[in-house]
Amino acid sequence: MARALRFILGDQLSRDIATLRDADRDGDIVLMCEVDDEATYVRHHKKKIAFIFAAMRHYADDLRNDGFEVDYRQLDDPDHRVSSFTQALRQAVERHGPDRVVVTEPGEWRVLQMMKDWQRELDVDVEIRTDDRFIATRDDFAAWAKGRKSLRMETFYRRMRRRTGFLMEGGEPAGSRWNFDRDNRAPPADGLSFPDRPHWSVDETTQQVLDLVAARFGDHFGDLEPFAYPVTRRQATRYLNWFVTHALADFGAYQDAMMSDEALMYHSHLSALLNVGLLDPRECCDKAEAAWRAGAAPLNSVEGFIRQIIGWREFVRGIYWLNMPGYGEANALAATRELPQWFWTGQTHMKCLRQAIGQTRQNAYAHHIQRLMVIGNFALLAGLDPRQVQEWFLIVYHDAYEWVEMPNVVGMALFADGGLFATKPYASSGAYIDRMSDYCGGCRYSVNRKAGPKACPFNYLYWNFLIENRQRFAGNRRMAMMYGTLDRMKDERKDAIRADSARFFKRIEEA
Ligand SMILES: Cc1cc2nc3c(=O)[nH]c(=O)nc-3n(C[C@H](O)[C@H](O)[C@H](O)COP(=O)(O)OP(=O)(O)OC[C@H]3O[C@@H](n4cnc5c(N)ncnc54)[C@H](O)[C@@H]3O)c2cc1C
Ligand code: SF4
Known part of the structure; x- marks a missing residue:
């Protein structure tokens, strides 16, 4: 009987994923695996790994309850010897001897290249299907x-x-x-x-994953517990309904x-x-x-x-x-500064960043404006190396996959692609953060001061950014007003901006 091996990746946990569409419950095998390389190629937040593995295990249980035969490889399985998708698939092909392998295209270019290699290297047909969970292919x-x-x-x-x-x-x-x-x-x-959000007690399956993550990835970024995120289709639907209603x-x-x-x-x-x-x-x-x-x-x-x-x-x-490929290398503003250590600890005197990074450590989540106008804005104004910033964003957020993280960081936050889709950089002084938050009141720096060690760093870094990138942005119509203001500034003021910025960068670790 013709048998298909249907390989489902950790971000393909939809019941109507193309991989399963014509599946035969009586002959086909569904393959799922927790793979060491994928959990560690960057050192993902503990909550992110726990969420994905817990969701995968529950999804596999749902498939089994629905009559599928699932070959699920756990990372902590004593017989588990797989470190990569390719190795896992090769071993599964040897175990099951399928006539063909069916997969859905992945979210990352890197993994798509792997899949194309499977078509060449494995002694079996590999069909890569379009991911039609997206509305635009x-x-x-x-x-x-x-x-x-x-x-x-x-x-x-x-x-x-x-x-x-x-x-x-x-x-x-x-x-x-x-x-x-x-x-x-x-x-x-x-x-x-x-309004209070729905909560779930951690069931046995999730608890086993939490124990695994604590043991294997305990030195990764972020807090593992409390863990209260939905991990099943039923919980996710309840969470969506809660959001729409409340x-x-x-x-x-x-x-x-x-x-x-x-x-x-x-x-x-x-x-x-x-x-x-x-x-x-x-x-x-x-x-x-x-x-x-x-x-x-x-x-x-x-x-x-x-x-x-x-x-x-x-x-x-x-x-x-x-x-892709190549988008991740973009660095139109030639930014090279190292990420300060406090990006990992949240220990900075700038309250906006302390809040955004601290919450990221706890929850593997920060909302869009915290990502864009606090963390991203700082990274842009400080000229942080786009590769390092991308890696940080990919590590720290539970929703981070390259297809969505990279354009948001490279194109939206850092303008590193030179304005492929943003008409101007999302740069702002402390005034924006003050208007849109209650952070500044409790900050060691003063948002009303423009210069000197007590001034909000965003205030002088903003003008310093405009000075340093004048050649690129002075002709941008949407920035004409700001360059007009800069041009009217006295030379002493511009000197103070440069001096404050240089002092800040010299002591960025203590900021
Ligand atoms: C620098 C930076 C990095 C980001 N990295 C990621 C990432 O790795 N993964 C990710 O899913 N989103 C990313 N975003 C987009 C956005 O910040 C998050 O989708 C959002 O904060 C998730 O929270 P939410 O579900 O409460 O979203 P809500 O504010 O409730 O928005 C609803 C939904 O819209 C979608 N969405 C909103 N904005 C975007 C966007 N810019 N790009 C893609 N989808 C969007 C998300 O699916 C989100 O769940 C990033 C944004 C920035 C500025
Ligand atoms: S004063 Fe500046 S550094 Fe402090 S919270 Fe406000 S914007 Fe952030």
Whole structure:
């Protein structure tokens, strides 16, 4: 009887993954493995490894309950001898003698190259299927991008709205506007309260994974416990429903706000569930749109949420595949500074960074504005080496996979691709962080001071960045106002900016 070996990777935990679509429960084998190389090629946050392994083990149990034969290789299996996907697959082919291997294309270019090698090296047919969990395939995106002078998310997003029909009414955008971003910039307000999130007690399967991670990866970055994230399809669905019912309504307005010791606010916290496949992007958007149609959430929130998913998420994936290999090497601003040690400890006197990095250590999560306008902004202004910054972002977040992390870091946060899709760098002084957060009040530095050792470092680093990158940005229309202000500054002021920045960089480890 023809037997297919169906190989499911750790971020392919969707029940309708292309790999399984025509599976025969009576003959085919599903292969899943926890692979040492993948857990350690960068030293991922402990919570990230625990989340992925726990979700994989539960997914394998679900498949078994549904009648599949699953060959699951645990990392702590005493007979486990696999360190790479290739080795795991080769051994499984020897064990089961399948007629063909079926896989779905992976999220990383590096792994796709591995899969192509399998087609050459293994003595069996290897079929690589398109990952249609994304709404735009890689070819769709490439066709859209071809011949365009500039790649703008907003243009792509409108196409995706038309294509999917989300928030469309008679061919026009609901509310007569495509984008409600200008309603989504409220600073944190006094008296905001955040609804309690659903929690799960750790079951035996997850506990075994937590023990494994503590024993094998105890020296990796971040806190392993408490561990309270969904790891099954059922929990993920409950978490999504909870978000739509309790947080979506306020998500829009406070999307950019930051508050001390409030890691999640009204954010969905769904990215890791989406990225491993426990949730489908379309179902998230369907539920959000239904809430708006039922009058349970305002349009600015729902449009903002849907834009992040069918717009940004799909767009950055397209950018990644379009520019690989080589995208990760981009360094248009020739930034070379080493990452300060406190990126790993969070021990800095800059409260905004202490909060964002501290929460990242605890939760393997920080929300978008913390990633972009606090950590990313600092990395940009300080000229941190893009390769090191990418590796840091890939390690520390539970939702980080190269296809989504790399464009967000290289293109959005660091402008290292020279503006492939961003029209100007996301650079700002302390004023932005002060407006959008309550951080500055409790900081050792003063956001109102422009110069001297007590001044907020973002204030002089911002102008220093403009001075140092004048050649590249002075002609950028969107930066003309800032260069106009810089040009009106007295020479003494510019000298002070340079001197403060030089002093800061000299003692960056104590900042
Ligand atoms: C420097 C930097 C690095 C990032 N690295 C990652 C990463 O490794 N993995 C990752 O999933 N996201 C990454 N993002 C995007 C974004 O910050 C996270 O998706 C978001 O913070 C996840 O939290 P949430 O689920 O609460 O999102 P919400 O704010 O509730 O947004 C809803 C969903 O929209 C999607 N989304 C929103 N913005 C983006 C975006 N820019 N790119 C892709 N998807 C988006 C996510 O799936 C998210 O779950 C990064 C952003 C920056 C600026
Ligand atoms: S004063 Fe500056 S360093 Fe301190 S929290 Fe505010 S923005 Fe951050």
